Amino acid sequence: MNVITDHLAEFGDGLLLTVGLTLLSLAGALAAGVVVAALRVSPVRVLRAAGMAYVEVLQNVPLLVWLVLAVFGLPEVGVIAGLFTTAVVVIALYQGAYAAEAIRSGINAVPAGQGEAARALGLTFTQSLRLVILPQALRTVIQPLGNIAIMTLMNTALAAAVGVVELTAAANRVNLAEAQPIWIFVTAGLAYMALSAVFGLVTGTLERRLAILR
Amino acid sequence: MIAVRGLHKRFGDQTALRDVDLDVARGEVVVVIGPSGSGKSTLCRCLNRLETPDSGEIRVDGAALPAEGRALARLRADVGMVFQSFNLFHHKTVLENLTLGPTKVRGDSRAEAERRARELLDRVGIGDQAGKLPAQLSGGQQQRAAIARALAMRPKVMLFDEPTSALDPEMVGEVLDVMTGLARDGMTMVVVTHEMGFARQVADRVVFMADGEVVETGTPAEFFASPATDRARDFLAKVLSH
Ligand SMILES: Nc1ncnc2c1ncn2[C@@H]1O[C@H](COP(=O)(O)OP(=O)(O)O)[C@@H](O)[C@H]1O
Ligand SMILES: [Mg+2]
Numbered sequence: 001m002n003v004i005t006d007h008l009a010e011f012g013d014g015l016l017l018t019v020g021l022t023l024l025s026l027a028g029a030l031a032a033g034v035v036v037a038a039l040r041v042s043p044v045r046v047l048r049a050a051g052m053a054y055v056e057v058l059q060n061v062p063l064l065v066w067l068v069l070a071v072f073g074l075p076e077v078g079v080i081a082g083l084f085t086t087a088v089v090v091i092a093l094y095q096g097a098y099a100a101e102a103i104r105s106g107i108n109a110v111p112a113g114q115g116e117a118a119r120a121l122g123l124t125f126t127q128s129l130r131l132v133i134l135p136q137a138l139r140t141v142i143q144p145l146g147n148i149a150i151m152t153l154m155n156t157a158l159a160a161a162v163g164v165v166e167l168t169a170a171a172n173r174v175n176l177a178e179a180q181p182i183w184i185f186v187t188a189g190l191a192y193m194a195l196s197a198v199f200g201l202v203t204g205t206l207e208r209r210l211a212i213l214r
Numbered sequence: 215m216i217a218v219r220g221l222h223k224r225f226g227d228q229t230a231l232r233d234v235d236l237d238v239a240r241g242e243v244v245v246v247i248g249p250s251g252s253g254k255s256t257l258c259r260c261l262n263r264l265e266t267p268d269s270g271e272i273r274v275d276g277a278a279l280p281a282e283g284r285a286l287a288r289l290r291a292d293v294g295m296v297f298q299s300f301n302l303f304h305h306k307t308v309l310e311n312l313t314l315g316p317t318k319v320r321g322d323s324r325a326e327a328e329r330r331a332r333e334l335l336d337r338v339g340i341g342d343q344a345g346k347l348p349a350q351l352s353g354g355q356q357q358r359a360a361i362a363r364a365l366a367m368r369p370k371v372m373l374f375d376e377p378t379s380a381l382d383p384e385m386v387g388e389v390l391d392v393m394t395g396l397a398r399d400g401m402t403m404v405v406v407t408h409e410m411g412f413a414r415q416v417a418d419r420v421v422f423m424a425d426g427e428v429v430e431t432g433t434p435a436e437f438f439a440s441p442a443t444d445r446a447r448d449f450l451a452k453v454l455s456h
Contacts, residue, residue: 119264119287120262212304
């Protein structure tokens with residue numbers, strides 16, 4: 001047990017970085033998801049195609065490949081950003097593709113009459129989406145978005161591979177010094193589980209609070 | 215107020231509207247009747263371009279219907295629509311349903327929009343339901359709220375697509391009463407309905423449709439007493455026999 005208490009500071013720093021990575025990239029993913037889902041249901045064909053291309057390209061290359069590509073490729077083309085920032089942006093864009101698909105299914109679940117009534121009032125397509133469709137769509141996909149939040153949390157561990165010292169990387173460093181992998185990685189695993197339990201609770205609460213009466 | 219010329223609309227190989235002409239004068243109440251599938255809803259939905267016609271021309275208050283975008287939205291703001299299934303916004307209170315359009319489309323202040331919304335809710339007899347969600351209202355109350363929502367935009371014309379068909383029988387009257395009041399106040403109205411009593415008493419003109427065509431049109435007195443076509447006679451025999 002001493003291996004953990006002796007290295008609490010390292011674990012703490014890693015955990016903080018994991019939480020930061022997760023919350024920031026999740027916020028970005030939701031924003032990207034809303035925009036891309038809106039593109040995918042747009043009446044303009046080019047925008048629909050752009051939304052679809054985004055999802056296909058992002059989902060069909062592993063996140064680790066995107067991370068490595070960004071960390072080593074961006075400086076080549078003159079974009080210099082910190083490792084943490086790069087990781088946040090890449091994870092946000094990647095998870096954004098999944099969020100977009102979840103949100104799009106929510107949009108499709110909103111009865112067509114809602115959008116028709118909105119347009120019949122004189123709202124533009126964008127206003128209808130923003131004021132009538134999306135608020136209802138998002139409430140129906142709280143559960144899938146909660147799963148995406150947990151997936152985002154787990155995927156932040158990949159940032160370890162490009163040098164961000166988040167929880168997994170921190171555990172690895174402690175293990176290099178102490179060689180007690182079981183204790184160290186079980187501790188890291190429990191921390192991840194605790195965090196995803198929090199996401200589960202938040203999702204459940206939101207779902208109960210925001211349920212729509214029909 | 216509304217002038218329709220040579221309207222055609224197909225869904226795949228199914229023709230929903232065939233060469234439809236229709237004129238509605240300012241202040242006129244036109245009731246559209248006809249068998250199910252005859253194109254009444256499609257006609258109604260073409261009038262504010264919820265359906266895009268294949269050909270033909272529609273003018274509302276002199277202006278041709280714009281095809282897309284802001285100009286179309288602006289025109290729709292002047293054309294109120296009431297749906298069979300109410301289509302109140304589920305996530306908003308009744309009051310918010312009424313203020314959304316005026317604040318976002320007309321640019322009214324929130325206070326002004328709320329004041330007018332409460333006035334309209336009183337007018338349709340549900341002033342005490344303003345703070346509720348649509349799901350907490352009866353069907354008749356929801357439809358009256360939907361009418362008030364359309365009126366909140368100060369429309370030049372109101373379209374009704376079978377506004378009482380989804381209601382329990384005991385609630386039909388309260389909605390028809392609101393519509394009759396509107397007609398008396400001089401609103402220009404196009405009403406698709408199977409309520410023959412309403413057509414007789416309130417319509418200035420009845421339009422009978424079958425198979426996507428306007429088969430016959432006339433005053434309710436003429437039309438109900440002596441329909442000129444066999445199809446209208448058959449239809450009336452069916453709907454009036456019970
Ligand atoms: N969205 C649609 N897709 C395919 N066919 C449709 C659609 N809407 C209407 N139709 C067809 O067009 C015809 C006219 O329908 P509609 O205007 O709803 O008639 P009514 O309102 O008089 O019952 C029907 O044959 C119907 O099946
Ligand atoms: Mg119909």
